[in-house]
Amino acid sequence: MEEVRFNVIIIGGGLSGLAAAYTLAEAGQEVLLLEKGDYCGAKNVTGGRMYVSLIRDFFPAIWAKAPLERAIVQEELCLMSPGSSILIRYNDADIASEPYQSYSVCRAKFDKYFAKQAEKKGALITVKKKVDSLVFKDGKVDGVVAGGETLYADVVICCDGALSLFAQQAYLQKPLNPKHFAVGFKEIIELAPETLENRFNLLPGQGAARLYMGDVTEGKFGGGFLYTNKESVSLGLVLGLEALCQEEPRTKAPDLLERFKKRPEVAALIAGGQTAEYSAHVIPEGGYDHLSKLFGDGILVAGDAAGFSINAGITVRGMEYAMFSGYIAAWAAIKAAGTGDYSAESLSVYERMLADSFLMQDFKEYRHVTESLNHKRFFTYYPELAGKIMHGLYAMPNGPKARITPTLRRSVGVRNVPDMLLKDLPKVVKL
Amino acid sequence: MNGGKESLNLKAKLGLNVFKENKNFHISVNPGKENDPRLFYAVLACPAGLYSVNDAGAVELSQDGCLECGTCKIICSDEVLTWRYPDGATGVQFRFG
Structure with a gap:
C-alpha cells in the first residue's frame, strides 16, 4: 500500500492547531489537521476572554467576520468576604476604543469558524478522528496512528491541549503535577442582550469582564469570573x-x-437566565519552569500542550499564546521544509523564534507570579479586611458611630501591619 | 450536607450538554489502586461530580456526563487511572465552549 505522507500533521483542532494549519496552508504546505470532536471547537473550553491585540496582525484576514462575542470595554473586580463584597469597576477610554484589546468568546463557535478559514487556505481538516499514538522511525517522529490508519508526516505538531498526551509520548513533557494545574468550570447562562446591558451598565454591543476573589472560592487559590457574551x-x-x-x-x-451562583450579588445578575451548557477544563499554570520541551526530531509542541498559559491574578491568558505559538511552529516547519532537515536541531528554530517574542518574554517576566499569588492571605485576609473596613464606614450602628481612623485601625489590627508589610509586599512587587 | 440536592441539580445541568454515546469506558481505576487516597481527591475536584463514595466507603466512578476536562487524570496520576479520551465523534460536544 502506498504511504500517505504530508508535510505536516497537526494533532488537535484548537487555537494553536488551527493557527498552525492556517499559516502552513497559506504558505502552500500540505497539512492535515486531525480533530477528535464532531467539529473543531467541540472539545474546547475557555473561561471567556481572548486578548486579540497581540495576535491580530498574524491573521489579519480572519477578524472582520470572526464570531467574537463582545468587545470588553469595562473591567471589574469583586472582592468577596463571607457576607459582603466590594465591586471595583474600571472604565478606560483607551481600552474602550477600537481596535479593542480583548473580546469575550465561545470556543465552539470561534474554532469552527477559524477551521473554515484554514480550509479555505487549503488545509485538510479531518474531524471525528482521534489520534491514538505517534509513529517513530529511527527515533524521529514520522507520523501518527489515527483510527487504525497510519498517516506519515515530516513534522508532527502536537496541539492536543493541556493534558499533553503526545508530548509525553515523545518524552518532551514529564508526568503532569497537580501543583501546576488549575481547573476552570463554567455555565453559559442565556440572557436577553438588553437585560445584560442594563445589568452591567453597558451600551448596546459592549461587554464587561468581572473577576471575583476571596470567599468565592472559600479562600482557596483561584477565583470566579463572569464574561458577557452576545446573549x-x-x-x-x-x-x-x-x-x-x-x-x-x-x-x-x-x-x-x-x-x-446563590450569592445575592451574583444571583441578581443571572436572575431569569437559562443555563444552556456546563463545561470544564484543566488549565496549565506551571509557568516558565514547567513548560514542556518544545521540539524534538520531527515534532513540535504548541499551545496548552506546551504549557503556554499564565495566571497573573487579574489577567488570565492563554488563547493568544496558543495562536501565536501555532503560528511560530508553522514557520519553524516551513523553514525545515526549505532545507529538508527535520531534526531536533533544525526545528529548534521554533524555540529561538519564541524566545525573541512577547510570549517567552511574558513567561520569563511572570515566572514567579503565580506562586506569589498562591498565598492564603490574598484569598481570605485581604478581601475580608476590605469588607470589614467598608462595614465600619457604611454600617450605621444602634448607638454612637466611631470616626473613620479608629475604625480603620481596629479593622487592620496594628499588630498585623509589620507582618503584612514584611511578608506580602515582596510578593506584591512581583506582580 | 445537602449533597443530594446539589448532585440532582448537577445531573440536570449536565443534561443540558450534548453527549454522544461512547461505548468504550475511557477512564478506569488501575488494579490494586482502588483505595488510593487520590481517588478521594477526585470526589472533591471532578466538576461533573462523577466520583462518589459508596456505602462501603469506596470511591465509585461513573462516566455519564464526563466533560473530559482532565482534572482526575492529573490529580490521580497515571499510576492510579488509565485515562484515554473517548473515541472520535463520541463524548461531550460543546456548542458554546
Whole structure:
C-alpha cells in the first residue's frame, strides 16, 4: 500500500492547531489537521476572554467576520468576604476604543469558524478522528496512528491541549503535577442582550469582564469570573487543583459553583437566565519552569500542550499564546521544509523564534507570579479586611458611630501591619 | 450536607450538554489502586461530580456526563487511572465552549 505522507500533521483542532494549519496552508504546505470532536471547537473550553491585540496582525484576514462575542470595554473586580463584597469597576477610554484589546468568546463557535478559514487556505481538516499514538522511525517522529490508519508526516505538531498526551509520548513533557494545574468550570447562562446591558451598565454591543476573589472560592487559590457574551454570560470558577483537594473547607467543585451562583450579588445578575451548557477544563499554570520541551526530531509542541498559559491574578491568558505559538511552529516547519532537515536541531528554530517574542518574554517576566499569588492571605485576609473596613464606614450602628481612623485601625489590627508589610509586599512587587 | 440536592441539580445541568454515546469506558481505576487516597481527591475536584463514595466507603466512578476536562487524570496520576479520551465523534460536544 502506498504511504500517505504530508508535510505536516497537526494533532488537535484548537487555537494553536488551527493557527498552525492556517499559516502552513497559506504558505502552500500540505497539512492535515486531525480533530477528535464532531467539529473543531467541540472539545474546547475557555473561561471567556481572548486578548486579540497581540495576535491580530498574524491573521489579519480572519477578524472582520470572526464570531467574537463582545468587545470588553469595562473591567471589574469583586472582592468577596463571607457576607459582603466590594465591586471595583474600571472604565478606560483607551481600552474602550477600537481596535479593542480583548473580546469575550465561545470556543465552539470561534474554532469552527477559524477551521473554515484554514480550509479555505487549503488545509485538510479531518474531524471525528482521534489520534491514538505517534509513529517513530529511527527515533524521529514520522507520523501518527489515527483510527487504525497510519498517516506519515515530516513534522508532527502536537496541539492536543493541556493534558499533553503526545508530548509525553515523545518524552518532551514529564508526568503532569497537580501543583501546576488549575481547573476552570463554567455555565453559559442565556440572557436577553438588553437585560445584560442594563445589568452591567453597558451600551448596546459592549461587554464587561468581572473577576471575583476571596470567599468565592472559600479562600482557596483561584477565583470566579463572569464574561458577557452576545446573549449570555459565561459564569464560572477557576481553582488550583492542589488547593481544591487539600485545603479546608473541603467542598466539592460543583457545589462551590452553586454557592457562587446563590450569592445575592451574583444571583441578581443571572436572575431569569437559562443555563444552556456546563463545561470544564484543566488549565496549565506551571509557568516558565514547567513548560514542556518544545521540539524534538520531527515534532513540535504548541499551545496548552506546551504549557503556554499564565495566571497573573487579574489577567488570565492563554488563547493568544496558543495562536501565536501555532503560528511560530508553522514557520519553524516551513523553514525545515526549505532545507529538508527535520531534526531536533533544525526545528529548534521554533524555540529561538519564541524566545525573541512577547510570549517567552511574558513567561520569563511572570515566572514567579503565580506562586506569589498562591498565598492564603490574598484569598481570605485581604478581601475580608476590605469588607470589614467598608462595614465600619457604611454600617450605621444602634448607638454612637466611631470616626473613620479608629475604625480603620481596629479593622487592620496594628499588630498585623509589620507582618503584612514584611511578608506580602515582596510578593506584591512581583506582580 | 445537602449533597443530594446539589448532585440532582448537577445531573440536570449536565443534561443540558450534548453527549454522544461512547461505548468504550475511557477512564478506569488501575488494579490494586482502588483505595488510593487520590481517588478521594477526585470526589472533591471532578466538576461533573462523577466520583462518589459508596456505602462501603469506596470511591465509585461513573462516566455519564464526563466533560473530559482532565482534572482526575492529573490529580490521580497515571499510576492510579488509565485515562484515554473517548473515541472520535463520541463524548461531550460543546456548542458554546
